[in-house]
Amino acid sequence: MTERNISADSPEKRAAGIAASRMVESGMVVGLGTGSTVAYTIKELGRRVREEGLEILGVVTSYQSEMLAIEAGIPLANLAQHPKLDIAIDGADQIDSKLYAIKGGGAAHTREKIVSASARHFLVVADESKTSIQLNKAVPVEVLPFAKTLVIKKIKELGGKPELRLGLRKDGPVITDNGNFVLDVNLGVINDPEGLALKLSSIPGVVEHGIFSNVDELYIGKKDGSVEIVRK
Ligand SMILES: O=C[C@H](O)[C@H](O)[C@H](O)COP(=O)(O)O
Secondary structure (H helix, E strand, C coil): CCCCCCCCCCHHHHHHHHHHHCCCCCCCEEEECCCHHHHHHHHHHHHHHHHHCCCCEEEECCHHHHHHHHHHCCCECCCCCCCCECEEEECCCEECCCCCEECCCCCCHHHHHHHHHCECCEEEEEEHHHECCCECCCEEEEECHHHHHHHHHHHHHCCCEEEECECCCCCCECCCCCCCEEEEEECCCECCHHHHHHHHHCCCCEEEECEECCCCEEEEECCCCCEEEEEC
């Protein structure tokens, strides 16, 4: 895994993140994703709340998005209060031409999947480097620490090469917001994302994997500041 830098400015990510925020209207309950691209969306929504009187409730997907949303001034709610969200907006690590996505580079994919599955509309924001004809990046798999050895064995039986994600400024494994480990699983080119998703989900001890098949719309930010919109 390469180091993640969520604070470096990126015109492409900003273009996609801000364009997506325009889909949000007063009265909506909005799923707020995790990562450097959707951070632009969260900041822009906060600006509209503070300066334009936009009235929304945010439902966060991680401690990162919670901290950003609080700092931006977005009032928050949770899924117990609002089980049905109007929209969820989130980033992706890779997304293919059929809008299957790999997420979890920030280890937030479990809550992201729950929040996006609760939304009527799921919109992904990304820069051009994330698009690919087929998925081929390592798939993050959140695992109960107790089940690590079994899950590694089962993943190898599927032909995957699992690697325990280690902390960058912490010794030992990354611990997710849910208290679990993450395996980054190299599976080569993924020809059948839905089939693979089913196989990974059926391994005892897998909490959630990072293959998403529920993306409705993709906003791709370009270097010239334009945004291409792809709909399912
Ligand atoms: O766990 C993290 C998430 O799935 C992110 O949405 C994903 O990694 C994309 O992040 P970024 O926009 O920083 O590339």
